[in-house]
Amino acid sequence: MIEISNITKSFGEQRVLTDVSTVFEAGKTNLVIGISGSGKTVLMKIMTGLMTPDTGKVHFNGRDFFALSRNDQKNLRREIGMLFQGSALFDSMTVEENVMLPLNMFSNATKKEKLDRVNFCLERVNLAGANKKFPGEISGGMKKRVGIARAIVLNPKYLFCDEPNSGLDPRTSIVIDDLIIEITREFNMTTIINTHDMNSVMEIGEKIVFLYKGVKDWEGDKSQILDVTDENLNSFIFASDFLKDARDALKEKIARNK
Amino acid sequence: MKIEFKLFEHLGKFLIMIRRMFSRPARWEMYWRELFRQMNDIGVGSAFIVLLVSIFIGAVTAVQTAYQLYGTPFVPSSYIGLIVRNTIIFELAPTFTALILAGKVGSNLASELGSMRVTEQIDALEIMGVNTESYLIATRIIAAVITIPVLVAIAAYSGIMGGYIATSLSSNYSTEDYVRGIRMLFDPFDVQLMFIKSFTFSFIVSSISCYMGYYVKGGSVEIGKASTQAVVYSCIFVLLADYVIASLLL
Numbered sequence: 373m374i375e376i377s378n379i380t381k382s383f384g385e386q387r388v389l390t391d392v393s394t395v396f397e398a399g400k401t402n403l404v405i406g407i408s409g410s411g412k413t414v415l416m417k418i419m420t421g422l423m424t425p426d427t428g429k430v431h432f433n434g435r436d437f438f439a440l441s442r443n444d445q446k447n448l449r450r451e452i453g454m455l456f457q458g459s460a461l462f463d464s465m466t467v468e469e470n471v472m473l474p475l476n477m478f479s480n481a482t483k484k485e486k487l488d489r490v491n492f493c494l495e496r497v498n499l500a501g502a503n504k505k506f507p508g509e510i511s512g513g514m515k516k517r518v519g520i521a522r523a524i525v526l527n528p529k530y531l532f533c534d535e536p537n538s539g540l541d542p543r544t545s546i547v548i549d550d551l552i553i554e555i556t557r558e559f560n561m562t563t564i565i566n567t568h569d570m571n572s573v574m575e576i577g578e579k580i581v582f583l584y585k586g587v588k589d590w591e592g593d594k595s596q597i598l599d600v601t602d603e604n605l606n607s608f609i610f611a612s613d614f615l616k617d618a619r620d621a622l623k624e625k626i627a628r629n630k
Numbered sequence: 631m632k633i634e635f636k637l638f639e640h641l642g643k644f645l646i647m648i649r650r651m652f653s654r655p656a657r658w659e660m661y662w663r664e665l666f667r668q669m670n671d672i673g674v675g676s677a678f679i680v681l682l683v684s685i686f687i688g689a690v691t692a693v694q695t696a697y698q699l700y701g702t703p704f705v706p707s708s709y710i711g712l713i714v715r716n717t718i719i720f721e722l723a724p725t726f727t728a729l730i731l732a733g734k735v736g737s738n739l740a741s742e743l744g745s746m747r748v749t750e751q752i753d754a755l756e757i758m759g760v761n762t763e764s765y766l767i768a769t770r771i772i773a774a775v776i777t778i779p780v781l782v783a784i785a786a787y788s789g790i791m792g793g794y795i796a797t798s799l800s801s802n803y804s805t806e807d808y809v810r811g812i813r814m815l816f817d818p819f820d821v822q823l824m825f826i827k828s829f830t831f832s833f834i835v836s837s838i839s840c841y842m843g844y845y846v847k848g849g850s851v852e853i854g855k856a857s858t859q860a861v862v863y864s865c866i867f868v869l870l871a872d873y874v875i876a877s878l879l880l
Contacts, residue, residue: 420757421756421757422753422756422757446759446761447759449756449757449758449759450758450759452757453757454753454754454757456750456753456754457750458749458750460749460750460751460753460754461751462751473758474758476657476659476660477656477657477660477758477759477760478656478657478758478759522754526758532757
């Protein structure tokens with residue numbers, strides 16, 4: 373479980389986050405949504421310790437991240453896996469070397485054990501056999517899956533995904549979403565996902581936090597989103613006529629079934 | 631006032647970066663591997679250009695020294711060798727090599743680290759719990775401090791050999807005179823000075839370039855700027871350090 377309380381962050385004169393508090397539970401896919409510039413990425417960088425908040429706390433199962441020593445922060449970070457928007461794979465390394473890097477850095481396992489673990493993770497993301505390929509030789513969707521494999525290779529307790537579907541076609545996005553939710557349940561991780569993708573919101577949003585201009589404007593789950601009255605959230609989620617029509621049709625269908 | 635503030639900000643960030651380099655690596659094996667990779671890139675990768683430039687510099691220095699001494703009855707022709715040797719050991723080998731490497735290695739280090747920063751590869755390592763200052767920067771600086779003095783020694787030798795080749799191609803001076811000249815009035819401290827300069831310059835070039843790349847913010851334009859700034863600032867500080875070392879030690 374990750375609990376954030378009263379997070380505020382400014383860059384110079386510009387306030388990016390104001391007093392954001394919420395709880396992300398283990399074994400659930402927690403989504404942070406909002407328009408571009410709403411502060412989602414800054415919030416994620418604060419939660420992963422890449423940025424320091426002006427005020428506020430981040431607790432990982434009761435441990436206040438910013439109150440820990442630099443060494444303890446490093447140890448805690450080994451419980452964190454992160455999938456970056458651009459995958460952040462090392463171009464000079466093969467897929468296998470990329471996934472093995474955290475093991476090489478921190479594990480005392482033998483080479484064979486490490487290789488077995490890498491192969492398990494690659495199989496888990498349906499990339500068995502891609503070991504010797506370089507990031508430049510694989511597609512965007514495959515890069516994301518390699519990123520997920522690298523993020524889970526050390527059995528993290530917390531998984532952060534920054535825009536996992538950006539730049540992917542709808543079918544590949546669904547594959548990535550399914551993979552994230554399966555892994556979250558399988559390993560009982562606390563998963564936090566920054567996304568713009570409305571399909572992800574409706575499919576895997578077990579908890580949704582909506583940020584608007586750096587403020588937490590709404591929180592709930594996907595079952596509540598159809599009836600939401602928050603104007604900012606409505607104009608964000610149902611931005612197009614197509615989505616509005618889809619929402620109305622869905623509501624009608626639910627009403628008829630009742 | 632604003633410029634002074636910026637200067638102190640950079641100095642502070644630079645010193646913090648250097649301090650954070652000195653932490654115990656999580657796994658030595660990974661750091662050794664990275665160190666040897668960097669030594670190969672910086673040292674072996676730059677050997678050819680250093681060799682080529684220093685041979686020609688030595689040859690040109692010999693020809694031009696000979697031209698200036700031509701017809702002067704009181705200066706023996708063996709002094710061509712002496713002047714070429716001292717010029718190369720004192721100045722051309724350490725300083726010229728450092729300036730060449732500021733262009734080749736410095737821009738490469740800055741752009742490599744800059745693109746790692748922009749594509750979030752450094753963030754990925756940080757989140758894994760890796761001390762990136764130690765893993766990415768210390769390995770590069772140590773690799774430079776080990777290999778650049780070796781390159782400088784190669785440059786000094788090949789520069790003097792370049793002078794020998796130029797003398798052997800000339801009908802006005804004999805190679806015997808040149809060899810006698812390079813053996814004349816030799817003080818081992820000159821070589822010590824060359825190595826003091828080369829260690830200092832290698833630290834300056836590698837640390838400034840790593841700093842410029844490591845703290846890049848933005849995209850490809852900023853990487854390009856950081857790369858250019860790495861070369862410019864490295865050259866300025868190499869020349870400044872050259873003057874300070876010469877003033878203090880000679």
